[in-house]
Amino acid sequence: MSSKTKSVDGSKCKGESPWKRAFVANAEWPDKEEFLDVIYWMRQAMGIILGLFWGLLPLKGFLGLVLFVAVNAAVIYIYVNNFQNIDEEEYGGMWEITKEGFMTSFAGFLVTWIIIYTGLHIGDSSL
Amino acid sequence: MWSDSLLIVFISICTAFLGEGLTWILVYRTEKYQKLKVEVERQSKKLEKRKEAHGDSLDKQHKKKIEREEERLKNNNRDLSLVKMKSMFAIGFAFTALLSMFNSIFDGRVVAKLPFYPISWIQGLSHRNLPGDNYTDCSFIFLYILCTMSIRQNIQKLLGFAPSRAASKQGGALFATPPAQFK
Numbered sequence: 001m002s003s004k005t006k007s008v009d010g011s012k013c014k015g016e017s018p019w020k021r022a023f024v025a026n027a028e029w030p031d032k033e034e035f036l037d038v039i040y041w042m043r044q045a046m047g048i049i050l051g052l053f054w055g056l057l058p059l060k061g062f063l064g065l066v067l068f069v070a071v072n073a074a075v076i077y078i079y080v081n082n083f084q085n086i087d088e089e090e091y092g093g094m095w096e097i098t099k100e101g102f103m104t105s106f107a108g109f110l111v112t113w114i115i116i117y118t119g120l121h122i123g124d125s126s127l
Numbered sequence: 128m129w130s131d132s133l134l135i136v137f138i139s140i141c142t143a144f145l146g147e148g149l150t151w152i153l154v155y156r157t158e159k160y161q162k163l164k165v166e167v168e169r170q171s172k173k174l175e176k177r178k179e180a181h182g183d184s185l186d187k188q189h190k191k192k193i194e195r196e197e198e199r200l201k202n203n204n205r206d207l208s209l210v211k212m213k214s215m216f217a218i219g220f221a222f223t224a225l226l227s228m229f230n231s232i233f234d235g236r237v238v239a240k241l242p243f244y245p246i247s248w249i250q251g252l253s254h255r256n257l258p259g260d261n262y263t264d265c266s267f268i269f270l271y272i273l274c275t276m277s278i279r280q281n282i283q284k285l286l287g288f289a290p291s292r293a294a295s296k297q298g299g300a301l302f303a304t305p306p307a308q309f310k
Contacts, residue, residue, distance in 0.1 A: 036292060044281060060242045107276035111136065114265065114273075117242040119129040 026085050040101035046072055047105035048112050055116025068109055073098055131238040139274035143282050153214035163207045168291050170200045233267035241265050
């Protein structure tokens with residue numbers, strides 16, 4: 001179905017940089033690698049931003065971890081399915097897209113969360 | 128405590144660049160590696176396309192062709208890992224020495240506080256060489272591993288040294304480069 005949509009406005013953003021296309025709804029992605037790269041870097045940015053937020057709030061415990069996984073997966077799912085309308089089968093199923101860059105983003109999130117939390121909410125007296 | 132955590136992030140950024148720099152000198156810039164890499168990527172993409180086009184067909188001729196290409200790709204992948212391996216060993220040794228040096232510097236020091244209670248099989252890492260039984264205390268090694276996991280792979284990707292997805296997918300588990308290298 002999505003391929004049909006694409007063929008109607010098939011010329012959408014063709015030839016533009018993948019970063020410009022990333023912010024255009026239903027953009028065309030002739031190179032799969034480019035789209036997966038966009039997902040990868042989006043994930044990394046999201047890991048750091050969420051880590052910052054969780055650290056500033058501060059969010060603690062298992063809830064913080066679960067919430068990160070949920071938000072991370074949900075944002076990517078919505079972006080792929082509702083914003084870009086990608087046919088996930090072309091990429092080997094939603095699972096392949098969902099796990100793209102997940103571990104790296106998770107590590108980035110943990111580092112940011114731990115460091116901001118330590119710096120802002122733990123006094124040096126506890127050393 | 129905060130200065131320690133920031134120092135660890137800085138250390139892991141430096142070691143990641145150092146590691147990539149050394150690998151570039153020893154591996155990435157060599158002609159043999161570049162040739163093999165291009166070849167593996169080309170073959171992986173070709174094979175993937177062929178499999179997509181004839182994946183379900185029972186045509187013997189196509190199957191044979193695919194098998195032959197898979198075999199060739201496997202051989203190239205093996206050569207590529209061999210080219211990498213020698214220098215990886217050298218770099219691995221150097222980094223193990225560096226890591227044990229940092230380990231002794233930060234020995235027994237709480238470098239950060241975890242905002243969560245780590246599960247039991249992580250505690251051995253997150254509380255390594257730390258006194259007391261407050262498991263939200265974070266050891267050097269845990270933070271360093273996390274930093275390396277995120278920073279090293281991102282640097283590899285930024286510099287274009289990460290293996291392409293098609294190559295890792297077609298290479299299979301045996302020859303695919305692991306997603307995160309700690310050393």
